[in-house]
Amino acid sequence: MLVVHKYGGTSVGDLERIENVANRVAKVREAGNDIVVVVSAMSGETNKLVGFAEYFTATPAKKEMDMLLSSGERITAALLSIALQSKGYAAVAMTGRQAGIVTDDTHTYARIRSIDSSAMHTAINQGKVVVVAGFQGVNQDGSVTTLGRGGSDLSAVALAAALKADQCEIYSDVDGIYTTDPRIEPNAKKLDTVSYDEMLELSSLGAKVLQSRSVELAKKLNVKLYAKSSFSDNEGTLITKESNSMEEVLVSGIVLDKNQARVTLRGVSDRPGIAAEIFTMLANENINVDMIIQNMATDGLTNLGFTVPQSEHENAKKLMASFDHDIHGMDFDEHVCKVSVVGVGMKSHSGVAATAFTVLADSNINIQMISTSEIKVSMVIDEKYGELAIRTLHSAYELDTI
Amino acid sequence: MLVVHKYGGTSVGDLERIENVANRVAKVREAGNDIVVVVSAMSGETNKLVGFAEYFTATPAKKEMDMLLSSGERITAALLSIALQSKGYAAVAMTGRQAGIVTDDTHTYARIRSIDSSAMHTAINQGKVVVVAGFQGVNQDGSVTTLGRGGSDLSAVALAAALKADQCEIYSDVDGIYTTDPRIEPNAKKLDTVSYDEMLELSSLGAKVLQSRSVELAKKLNVKLYAKSSFSDNEGTLITKESNSMEEVLVSGIVLDKNQARVTLRGVSDRPGIAAEIFTMLANENINVDMIIQNMATDGLTNLGFTVPQSEHENAKKLMASFDHDIHGMDFDEHVCKVSVVGVGMKSHSGVAATAFTVLADSNINIQMISTSEIKVSMVIDEKYGELAIRTLHSAYELDTI
Numbered sequence: 049m050l051v052v053h054k055y056g057g058t059s060v061g062d063l064e065r066i067e068n069v070a071n072r073v074a075k076v077r078e079a080g081n082d083i084v085v086v087v088s089a090m091s092g093e094t095n096k097l098v099g100f101a102e103y104f105t106a107t108p109a110k111k112e113m114d115m116l117l118s119s120g121e122r123i124t125a126a127l128l129s130i131a132l133q134s135k136g137y138a139a140v141a142m143t144g145r146q147a148g149i150v151t152d153d154t155h156t157y158a159r160i161r162s163i164d165s166s167a168m169h170t171a172i173n174q175g176k177v178v179v180v181a182g183f184q185g186v187n188q189d190g191s192v193t194t195l196g197r198g199g200s201d202l203s204a205v206a207l208a209a210a211l212k213a214d215q216c217e218i219y220s221d222v223d224g225i226y227t228t229d230p231r232i233e234p235n236a237k238k239l240d241t242v243s244y245d246e247m248l249e250l251s252s253l254g255a256k257v258l259q260s261r262s263v264e265l266a267k268k269l270n271v272k273l274y275a276k277s278s279f280s281d282n283e284g285t286l287i288t289k290e291s292n293s294m295e296e297v298l299v300s301g302i303v304l305d306k307n308q309a310r311v312t313l314r315g316v317s318d319r320p321g322i323a324a325e326i327f328t329m330l331a332n333e334n335i336n337v338d339m340i341i342q343n344m345a346t347d348g349l350t351n352l353g354f355t356v357p358q359s360e361h362e363n364a365k366k367l368m369a370s371f372d373h374d375i376h377g378m379d380f381d382e383h384v385c386k387v388s389v390v391g392v393g394m395k396s397h398s399g400v401a402a403t404a405f406t407v408l409a410d411s412n413i414n415i416q417m418i419s420t421s422e423i424k425v426s427m428v429i430d431e432k433y434g435e436l437a438i439r440t441l442h443s444a445y446e447l448d449t450i
Numbered sequence: 451m452l453v454v455h456k457y458g459g460t461s462v463g464d465l466e467r468i469e470n471v472a473n474r475v476a477k478v479r480e481a482g483n484d485i486v487v488v489v490s491a492m493s494g495e496t497n498k499l500v501g502f503a504e505y506f507t508a509t510p511a512k513k514e515m516d517m518l519l520s521s522g523e524r525i526t527a528a529l530l531s532i533a534l535q536s537k538g539y540a541a542v543a544m545t546g547r548q549a550g551i552v553t554d555d556t557h558t559y560a561r562i563r564s565i566d567s568s569a570m571h572t573a574i575n576q577g578k579v580v581v582v583a584g585f586q587g588v589n590q591d592g593s594v595t596t597l598g599r600g601g602s603d604l605s606a607v608a609l610a611a612a613l614k615a616d617q618c619e620i621y622s623d624v625d626g627i628y629t630t631d632p633r634i635e636p637n638a639k640k641l642d643t644v645s646y647d648e649m650l651e652l653s654s655l656g657a658k659v660l661q662s663r664s665v666e667l668a669k670k671l672n673v674k675l676y677a678k679s680s681f682s683d684n685e686g687t688l689i690t691k692e693s694n695s696m697e698e699v700l701v702s703g704i705v706l707d708k709n710q711a712r713v714t715l716r717g718v719s720d721r722p723g724i725a726a727e728i729f730t731m732l733a734n735e736n737i738n739v740d741m742i743i744q745n746m747a748t749d750g751l752t753n754l755g756f757t758v759p760q761s762e763h764e765n766a767k768k769l770m771a772s773f774d775h776d777i778h779g780m781d782f783d784e785h786v787c788k789v790s791v792v793g794v795g796m797k798s799h800s801g802v803a804a805t806a807f808t809v810l811a812d813s814n815i816n817i818q819m820i821s822t823s824e825i826k827v828s829m830v831i832d833e834k835y836g837e838l839a840i841r842t843l844h845s846a847y848e849l850d851t852i
Contacts, residue, residue, distance in 0.1 A: 146593065
């Protein structure tokens, strides 16, 4: 079996932890498997380098930042290879370029264009562990590029696909994906399996565990993905495509997003183009809109609601104030949050949304906005009820007993 | 004018010092010159990374060490480029590979094979300061290689030659080459000019200032080399080929080497091959022999003397004990030192050596061994007279009045 492991910053945070990773990799070899290991920078290293650059300017050139920041992963890759060799395992460290990762020209947020896996295959066939510096590639001019925050996850998934690896295991200090945030609901349970789509909807639960772009790529390339902890031998969570057995589970997780502010435009003229006008205006100011809800018009007027990040609330308020035509009034609330119920089982089962509305009503929690997708129900409620809503929903869907 | 500057670890030791270097480079641009800057790792960084590797093993793989250690220079290059850009100067950071430096395969001690300076020329023609990560290149397989300790000096000289730069300035925290170690002789004077050959013989005086390999390369490629301080505006020392005016100066400097132990073999049979046998034996044990002196034989017997580093003294002693044929006796002394008088003027002036012998005799300093080259007289004396000999010779050649 050929596996790809990826170890995050905390997992390689100091020399002792790098040695721990070497021991884990050694076990994979002892079990007769081939392995490619992708590593992040030692925790704190990337922030330290960013701080160095910011000593000189708040807006350092992105090409230079890529050369600067790609160093951290190279250091870890070299050290892990040395650690493996010191234990008697053949190993070779490769930069993104040496691993054959070619990206586009978008410095600090490059997209992988192609991977030439021949150098890795040669090393694997020589019985070597291949240790790859994550987060980086090289553009067609030969300049180093980086893949954005969390980019080592993306490296790992892309390499796993290019190598046709049997599975890709992403290691962090969290042992998998939970039904909700255990700090809010101590009865949160670790999920054994979750679908790619659910994982994307649960992204805020897994933000520390798995980068969303890497989940999207895994879905696209059908890479069998595990989220595991490098500090335990727990099974972790398998992220994979939907299977029939998954549908037996109605709901996989409950997510709380407190970084929300609500904007409601009342009495909006129901004419073509008005929504486009509003959201183009917001986009031009780089205000990231999350939920958008518009009901059917009555009497030619409708209400249009949307949410923005709390940090953009004041900007959105100012911007909308300049939009003084075709609406009757506006209403802003920065003390809201969004709770979401996620599960592929919703596709084939009715009543999932109804349960949510019922239990929140039973707790006297007023739902201000509702938005649903095939596998998600999201509700905007008063911020102060966020945690209560999470616990109530978690219990209602019996997630503490799975 | 096109100049190459190289800034050592102390000169880029922290962010403030990198900013100071950016200001120096800016002045060169303001004066209308083009410039390529080669940088070392921030001081302490390389040792830190070596320490990391040694946590795992005393003998890390050299290929991995090269990936590890080359990171330090990349970080400095990116930061200096960012610092220059923040001051409004166009700049681009390049790794050794991007600067076109191709080396052989000898990891951790690679030799430069070729430099393709086209990328640098393109950037220079675009009005950019080119900042190159020193100490590194890439072999023909595309693996990172490093050039050995002090290798950034070598990068700078090689780049200056490839670019046909007008001069190459090596910056450290010392403002040039002195007639002797100022800690021993406070009257030591900074030399304005010194020849490549003298510099090589004075290498222990300039060890912190200029790597010997880079001086050899500068001589071979006829690169006009300056040793300067990044902390002052002093003129520094020009290292160049010999000129007629140089011959007016008899002696350029006096060097003390305390890391010497003497071995004398008495009554050695004067037959072909015996010296070869002894020094092959020493070489096989990696014992580095410095001076070797053998006189003409009398009665078929000769005395053979040589010096080794003090750390190798015990090893040499053991090894020679096994050499019990063809000699009458042995004599060891680890409490010796070597004083050397260096100057191209010796070539055309007689009496330089005689002066040395006379003034040391006047001070009752016994000379145990003598060895001379075209531009150097070296003498082995009792260790405790080392500093006195330096001061005596410095004064005898009137070096405190140049």
